[in-house]
Amino acid sequence: MTSASESQGERAAEIEAAFRRANEVLYRRFQELGAADLAPFLCECGDDRCTQTIRLTLEEYEEARGRPGRFVVVPGHVILEVERVVEAGERYEVVEKPSRTS
Secondary structure, three states: OOOHHHHHHHHHHHHHHHHHHHHHHHHHHHHHHOOOOOEEEEOOOOOOOOOOEEEEOHHHHHHHOOOOOEEEEOOOOOOOOOOEEEEEOOOOEEEEOHHHOO
16 A cells, blocks of 8 residues: 555656756757757656746756756755755755665
């Protein structure tokens, strides 16, 4: 039997993975275009209703993606029950799912 927080965590992980796949497509396209400024990426939070974007340099996105269990979100979009903030800035936060860091 799974707890409510486990179910919430699993659903959030599915949503985050979908946003991540979309951002990977955006990232490749921005690379092809030689984007040098801030580029818009989707918030990778676990809320399927979220439509906010985050402006990142390609380097910031690469660094945030350095570990598979990390996601880039709009500040304040962390789900405290299943993830923790590992980097916080004005424009974005990087969250980590402790169970997905290995």
